Structures are given as structure tokens and as C-alpha cells.
Amino acid sequence: MSAELGLGEARGPSAGEGPASYRRIASLALPALVVLAAEPVYLLIDTAVVGHLGAVPLAGLALGGTLMGLAPFIGAVLAYGTTARAARRFGAGDRAGAVAEGVQGTWIALAAGLAMIVLVELFAGALTAAMGDSPAVAGAAAEWLRVAILGAPFLLVAGAGQGWMRAVQDTKRPMWFVTFSFLVSAALAPILVYPAGLGLVGSAWANVVAQAIAGSLFVAALRRERVSLRVDWPLMSKQLVANRDLILRGSAFQISSFSATAVAARVGTAALGAHQIGMQLWFFAALALDAVAIAAQALVGADLGADRPAAARASARRVTWVGLGYGTVFMLIVLVLLPLLPRLFTDDAAVHDQLAHVWPWLVVMLPLAGVVFALDGVLIGAGDLRFMRNMTLIAIFSGLPLTWLTLVFGWGLTGIWAALAVSVLVRLALIMWRMRSGAWIVTGAERV
Incomplete structure (x- = not known):
């Protein structure tokens, strides 16, 4: 077991092993679920804390959070790109080679994170002003x-760290690293926002603390490995070549997210606040459901x-059956909690009215x-x-x-969320076709 968790001289799976059992899928997916749920849970808490400051700070968080979404997007690209390459090396018996992929991913993460700081500090005001009509909301978003x-940089380093750890089928250490950091931050956010008097900016500082702790823990784990850090x-x-297609794929998601937020901002401040709540719940569910995907990455890559x-x-x-069951459970949970969710995030009646257009979708x-x-x-x-790149571009x-067209015909949040549903349906049709074709099956330590 220590070999499977990456705590010893682990080797890749032997050639005689069969397909992953449901138990093995769960052993990888459940710790990954905790990791994936940690940040959206924090964001949900953050949304609830800020929501009680009023509609303008909540809308500012929606705008700023959408732009900040570029960082976790790049972090996910680094994680998935590293896993895609490293899992095959682990499956071929080259654990050191799998960890070496993580080293290079960490260097890429640091460079990308520093570049993002420079760009945002220079252009935050212009970016938030372009996203919304309200100067008050844009100013709050830029400050946050x-x-x-x-x-x-810390968030991206954590993404690269999760990538190589997943590849060597160690999902438990990332669980502890991320859980600890976000527990600290979740406790810190309400203190900084209210008693410390920092308001909206207090939530941003709590976020930075969480990311710094997590990134430092992943760097420490990498330094304990017996591989070169050069x-x-x-x-x-x-x-970078492997990440290219993932970046293009993720960019399509970002265009969709930016477009939805920009249109919601033009529908009205209450609509933007409701859209923020709905999207945070969707992101939470999406990332939590992605726990099954992480197990699939590690297992299929190794196979x-x-x-x-x-x-x-x-x-x-x-994995397909597990994903369907998992998604159904989430649907039932949301249905049960539906009467409580609006007041959990805000007391604004106008936002509650707008949320009624989000829930069915x-x-x-x-x-x-x-x-x-x-x-x-x-x-x-x-x-x-x-294929992932092309499928996502078509779907988005x-x-x-x-x-x-919502801006032209006045469909409001119904039009915005119907568009998201169409994208999901198109992705489902294309990915099922690809799976049946078998064209995805290419064996060897490195896909050519």
C-alpha cells in the first residue's frame, strides 16, 4: 500500500493487473473529492460572508472572482497536463520519471503565477470596468x-503538485495539504471581513493565506523526492506542448464564463449576484464530480x-457508471437543500427572485x-x-x-443558464461517440 500512495519506492502497476475495481476507484476518488471540494467550499463560504455586506460587494466579488478564475484554470491545466504524462511513466514502472514531470510543472507554475501578478496589477481597473456597467461594482472588483x-503562484504550484501526486496514485497527501490550508482560510475570512474591518478585501487576503500554505506544502513534498529539481x-x-491543447480547451471555458458574467451584469446587479451564487454552486458540484475524473486519469494512464x-x-x-451515480446524488442533495440555499447566501429579496431562474438548469x-x-x-x-480541445471548442x-442573444431578447438568467446546458449536452454527445470509437486507446510510456 505504501507503494501505491507514493510513500516508498513505488513502481508502476504490473502488467498482469486487471481493470480497476470500484473499490480502487473510490480509494483514489474520495481523497481527491476532499481536495476538489475544499476551494469551492471556501468560495461558497466567502460568497456567503461577502453577500451579507450588500449587493455591490457581492457583485464585485462576482466580477473579480470571474477574472481570478484564470488562476485555478491554469492550475487545473498544469495538474491535468502533468498527470496525463506522468501517469503513463508510473504505469511503465518509472516513478522517478513521473515525479520529474512534476518538477518541470512546478517551474512552469511559478513563472505563470508571477506573470499573472504583473498583468493584473497593471490592468485590474480596466478589466473590471470592461466587464460591468456599474463603476461602484467595477471598483470593488478591482480592489479585491x-x-x-x-x-x-502558490495556487499554480499546488496544481502542479497535485498533478504528479495523482499520477503516482497518491491522493491522500494532497487531501491533507489542501484541507488544512482552506480550513485556516475559512476561519480567517469572516474575521478579516467583519471584526478587522477590511470588508471585501479581507476575503481576498484570506484566499491568499490559503494558497500560500498549500503551495508551500506541495513544494516541501517535492523536495523530499529523490529527483533533480533543476x-x-x-x-x-x-x-508545454501537452498543456497547449488543455490551455485552448480551458480558454473556451473562460470565454463562456466571462460572457455569462458580462451579460448577467447588464441584466442588473441582482441578476449578477444571483448568477454568482449559482455559478459557485455549479463550480462546487463540477469540481466535486471531477474527483471521479481524477481517479480515471491515474488509472487509465497507468493501464x-x-x-x-x-x-x-x-x-x-x-468510471462512467460511478460518474452517473455521483451526479445523481448531487442532484438529490441540491433538491433537498433548495428551500434553504437562497437565504444562506444573501437576504436580498431581488437576488432571491433572480435565483428562481437558475435552479431548474x-x-x-x-x-x-x-x-x-x-x-x-x-x-x-x-x-x-x-480531441478534448476540439470537443470543448465545439460545445462552448x-x-x-x-x-x-439574451441581451437582444431579454431572456435574463434563463438564457444564460440554457446556454450552459446546451454546452454540457453537446460535450456529452461528442465524448460518448469518442469512447465508442476506441480511437483514444494508445498504449506506451508516452503517447505519440
């Missing part, structure tokens, strides 16, 4: 963003790296998302990144016209 961005330019260049295509197929089938999408995200993990583990740009 200039502080929150200071945590970007920059390896040839290996780094391969990672293909060890030249076990039949085991990879069987693991993919089991959120509930319907959850089971579908469970399948989509699980199979995303299968294809990322297989290194089928070019299928729904995006509905978002913008």
Missing part, C-alpha cells in the same frame, strides 16, 4: 482582485502505460455532468488532448450564441 492575485528544458517543452488496453476500457466503463445538469466529467478524466489519462461555441 489586486490582493487576490498575490496568491496565484530546470530540464527538453522535458519542460514536452509539457495504457503498462500496455493494458482491455483494462483501460473496463476502467472507463466503471442547475438541477437538470448535474447527472449529465457526472458522466461528462468522468469521461473527461478517461481521455485526459489517455492523453487524448487534441454551440451554447455561446444563446448567452449573447
Whole structure:
């Protein structure tokens, strides 16, 4: 067991192993769930804390948080890109090579995080002003963003660290690292916002503290590994190529998110506040559902790296059923909590009215998302990144016209959330077709 968790001289899975059992999927997915849920839970707490400051600070958090979303997006790219390459090496019996992928991912993370700080500090005001019509909301968002961005290097380093740890099938240490850091931050946020009198900016400082703690813990874990910590330019260049398709894919998601927030801002301040609450719940569910995808990345990547295509197929089938069941459970939880959720986040009656347009779409999408995200993990583990890129671009740009037509026809949040549902349905259709084709199955220590 210590080898599986990456705590000893672990080797990749032997060639004779069969497909992952449901128990093995759960042993990887459940710790990953805690990691993935930690940040959105903090963001939900943050939204609730800020929401009681009033509609303008809540809307400012919505604008600033959307722009800050670029950092976790890049962190996810680094995590998934590292896992996609490192899991195959682990499956082929080269654990040191898998960890070396994490070293280069960490250097990329540091560089990207520092670049983000420079850009945001220079252009925060212009960016938030372009996103919304209200100068008060834009000013609040810029003030929050200039502080929150200071945590970007740490957040990205944590993403790279999760990537190589998942690849060597160690999801327990990331669970403890992230849980500890966000517990500290969740306790700190209300103190800084209210008793300390920092208001909206206090939530940003709490966010930075969490990211600094998590990033430092992942760096310490990497230093304990017996691999070189130097920059390896040839290996780094391969990672950048692998990340290219994930970046383009993630950029499409960011365009969709920015567009939805910009349109919601033009519908009204109450609509923007309701959209912020709905999107934080959606992000929470999406990231939590992604726990199954993380298990799939590690298991399918290792199966293909060890030249076990039949085991990879069987693991993919089991992951699909787990994802569907998982998404259905989330749907039922939301339905049960629906009467309580609006007042948990804000007392503003206008925001409550706008939330009524969000709930039906959120509930319907959850089971579908469970399948989509699980199979995303299968294809990322297989290194089928070019298809992932193309599928996402098609899906996002299928729904995006509905978002913008909302401004013309006055559909409000119904139009914005219908567009998101269309994107999810298109992704589901395309990814099911890809799975049936078998074109994703390519064996070997490195996908060519």
C-alpha cells in the first residue's frame, strides 16, 4: 500500500493487473473529492460572508472572482497536463520519471503565477470596468482582485503538485495539504471581513493565506523526492506542448464564463449576484464530480502505460457508471437543500427572485455532468488532448450564441443558464461517440 500512495519506492502497476475495481476507484476518488471540494467550499463560504455586506460587494466579488478564475484554470491545466504524462511513466514502472514531470510543472507554475501578478496589477481597473456597467461594482472588483492575485503562484504550484501526486496514485497527501490550508482560510475570512474591518478585501487576503500554505506544502513534498529539481528544458517543452491543447480547451471555458458574467451584469446587479451564487454552486458540484475524473486519469494512464488496453476500457466503463451515480446524488442533495440555499447566501429579496431562474438548469445538469466529467478524466489519462480541445471548442461555441442573444431578447438568467446546458449536452454527445470509437486507446510510456 505504501507503494501505491507514493510513500516508498513505488513502481508502476504490473502488467498482469486487471481493470480497476470500484473499490480502487473510490480509494483514489474520495481523497481527491476532499481536495476538489475544499476551494469551492471556501468560495461558497466567502460568497456567503461577502453577500451579507450588500449587493455591490457581492457583485464585485462576482466580477473579480470571474477574472481570478484564470488562476485555478491554469492550475487545473498544469495538474491535468502533468498527470496525463506522468501517469503513463508510473504505469511503465518509472516513478522517478513521473515525479520529474512534476518538477518541470512546478517551474512552469511559478513563472505563470508571477506573470499573472504583473498583468493584473497593471490592468485590474480596466478589466473590471470592461466587464460591468456599474463603476461602484467595477471598483470593488478591482480592489479585491489586486490582493487576490498575490496568491496565484502558490495556487499554480499546488496544481502542479497535485498533478504528479495523482499520477503516482497518491491522493491522500494532497487531501491533507489542501484541507488544512482552506480550513485556516475559512476561519480567517469572516474575521478579516467583519471584526478587522477590511470588508471585501479581507476575503481576498484570506484566499491568499490559503494558497500560500498549500503551495508551500506541495513544494516541501517535492523536495523530499529523490529527483533533480533543476530546470530540464527538453522535458519542460514536452509539457508545454501537452498543456497547449488543455490551455485552448480551458480558454473556451473562460470565454463562456466571462460572457455569462458580462451579460448577467447588464441584466442588473441582482441578476449578477444571483448568477454568482449559482455559478459557485455549479463550480462546487463540477469540481466535486471531477474527483471521479481524477481517479480515471491515474488509472487509465497507468493501464495504457503498462500496455493494458482491455483494462483501460473496463476502467472507463466503471468510471462512467460511478460518474452517473455521483451526479445523481448531487442532484438529490441540491433538491433537498433548495428551500434553504437562497437565504444562506444573501437576504436580498431581488437576488432571491433572480435565483428562481437558475435552479431548474442547475438541477437538470448535474447527472449529465457526472458522466461528462468522468469521461473527461478517461481521455485526459489517455492523453487524448487534441480531441478534448476540439470537443470543448465545439460545445462552448454551440451554447455561446444563446448567452449573447439574451441581451437582444431579454431572456435574463434563463438564457444564460440554457446556454450552459446546451454546452454540457453537446460535450456529452461528442465524448460518448469518442469512447465508442476506441480511437483514444494508445498504449506506451508516452503517447505519440
